[in-house]
Amino acid sequence: MKIRVHIADDHAIFRSGLRAFLEKTADIEVAGETGNGFDTLEWCRSNQADVLLLDIAMPGLNGAAVAREIAGRQGMPGTLVLTMHDDEFYLKEFLRLGCRGFILKSSSPELLVDGIRAVARGGIYVDPALSRHMVAPFSEPQRRPREPDELTAREREVCRVLALGNTNEEAATLLHISRRTVETHRCAIMAKLNLKSRSELVRYALENGLITP
Numbered sequence: 001m002k003i004r005v006h007i008a009d010d011h012a013i014f015r016s017g018l019r020a021f022l023e024k025t026a027d028i029e030v031a032g033e034t035g036n037g038f039d040t041l042e043w044c045r046s047n048q049a050d051v052l053l054l055d056i057a058m059p060g061l062n063g064a065a066v067a068r069e070i071a072g073r074q075g076m077p078g079t080l081v082l083t084m085h086d087d088e089f090y091l092k093e094f095l096r097l098g099c100r101g102f103i104l105k106s107s108s109p110e111l112l113v114d115g116i117r118a119v120a121r122g123g124i125y126v127d128p129a130l131s132r133h134m135v136a137p138f139s140e141p142q143r144r145p146r147e148p149d150e151l152t153a154r155e156r157e158v159c160r161v162l163a164l165g166n167t168n169e170e171a172a173t174l175l176h177i178s179r180r181t182v183e184t185h186r187c188a189i190m191a192k193l194n195l196k197s198r199s200e201l202v203r204y205a206l207e208n209g210l211i212t213p
Contacts, residue, residue, distance in 0.1 A: 003120040004031040006049040006077060008040040008066070010059050014105075018053070021109055028116060037061025041069055049077040050120045054099070056083045056090065056165075064097060071098025078119040082112070085165060088199035089206070091130050101125035150192055156210060158185040162198070163205035 005028055007015050012035065019030045031049045034040040037058040044052060052070065056063040063081065070076045080101035081094045091102050100119040103112055104127050111127065118125035151159060161171040168186065172179040195201050205211045 002027055002029045003051060003116060004029055004049045004077075005051045005053060005116060006031050006040075006043060006047070007033040007053045008035075008037075008058065008063075009033075009053070009055040009082070010035045010057070022113075022116075025113055028113070035059075037063070037066045040066050044070055044076055048075070051116050052077040052079045053082045053116075054079050056081065056085055056094075064093070067094060067097045067099050078122070080115050080119045080125065086130060087165065087202050088130075089163070089202040090165070091126070095124075095126075102130065103127040104129060151189060155185050155189050155192075158182060159189050159201065159205055160210040162186060163202045163211050 005022060007018055007022075007030060009015050009018075015033045015035070019033065022028050022030050032043055032047060034043050038060045040052070040054070040058065041061060054063050054066060058066065063083075067079050067081070070079055078100040079094075079098070080103060081090075081099050082103055082105060083090065084105045086104055086106075094102055100122075101115045101124060103115045103125065107127055107129065115125040115127075157175060158171060161174055162168075162182075166174065168179050168182045172182045175182070189195070189201070193201075193204055195204060202211075
């Protein structure tokens with residue numbers, strides 16, 4: 001019996017390409033597709049699928065809200081998050097919400113198929129590129145949380161907006177400043193706090209109350 005997959009993503013061209021690829025895979029069939037969170041939730045309540053491929057940035061109702069409604073409910077598909085966000089925060093948050101897998105859109109088609117099959121079997125699948133985040137708490141020495149007053153008020157604002165997943169350009173729009181100013185503040189934040197990656201910036205924001213899960 002084929003694995004029934006539903007695709008939830010707001011980009012029609014991406015959905016079309018993904019459908020074309022999946023339908024060439026012998027043991028997978030695309031049962032449906034939707035372009036926003038509300039339609040996705042309604043489809044899952046009225047139809048049957050084994051795996052839901054879910055984007056995070058869904059209009060109307062975001063991916064987190066959809067995942068929260070679906071997770072663990074009888075008759076609902078296992079959720080495999082398919083996203084461009086490679087931050088540790090998103091990975092752990094969606095697994096906490098009950099999703100069965102997390103894979104990057106930049107990954108190979110073969111890894112996506114592996115993820116679909118794993119979730120359909122009731123397992124959990126994490127993109128190999130993100131697996132380091134799963135072992136990091138056990139392998140990294142515990143660090144003293146840095147104090148928020150190490151940053152200026154504007155830097156804290158920029159840190160918070162970036163930690164929420166916004167790009168430099170989106171942060172500039174939200175804060176009514178130029179993109180170059182955002183980049184300058186970001187460099188200062190990373191240097192002051194000795195941060196090496198976006199996931200470390202998200203961790204700092206969480207530890208210091210700039211954002212909440």
